[in-house]
């Protein structure tokens with residue numbers, strides 16, 4: 001059973017969430033302040049956390065910061081209307097998503113489902129080494145190599161290459177990369193040039209290691225990017 005830690009100082013909302021989530025067969029634990037949230041995070045090992053930002057004792061940001069130092073547990077922020085900068089700050093701080101108060105329970109359930117699905121995909125696939133004739137990515141050690149040559153990639157470049165590699169049968173749209181690799185919600189309207197800048201750097205590094213003009217990652221105009229791998233070089237064995 002999925003265990004959800006609800007962190008909310010407003011008692012009415014906290015209880016309402018608890019009732020609704022239990023009704024949907026989630027197990028719940030609740031905290032009314034930031035310190036209690038951290039204590040319960042350690043004591044209860046929840047599968048997901050709903051985190052209010054304005055909290056007594058410790059703010060939601062401090063709680064998130066504490067959690068992200070030790071865990072990748074999915075966190076959904078409960079934010080107030082008009083706190084756009086808080087949302088961005090929270091997402092940059094490692095939150096997976098947010099809902100804006102007042103929100104409907106159906107929207108919350110949908111967000112919980114999406115975040116859980118995403119985190120399951122990541123956990124299951126994050127263990128396996130990604131490898132083809134050109135590159136090797138080891139998610140456990142975060143080591144990357146192209147043509148047997150070690151690549152010095154930033155954490156985001158590593159994640160980006162891994163995501164493109166895993167989806168190499170198709171063109172991956174920029175918006176998808178923003179939401180999957182950067183965890184940004186598209187409606188925050190963050191600049192997709194972030195993706196372009198990272199891909200450019202990544203391609204440069206790959207090209208240097210591969211040493212040919214063959215494109216390892218191709219840009220598809222107005223859509224996104226696709227990993228091609230080794231497109232030229234010695235023919236395969238017959």
Ligand code: CA
Pocket residue numbers: 008009010052053054055
């Ligand atoms: Ca609050």
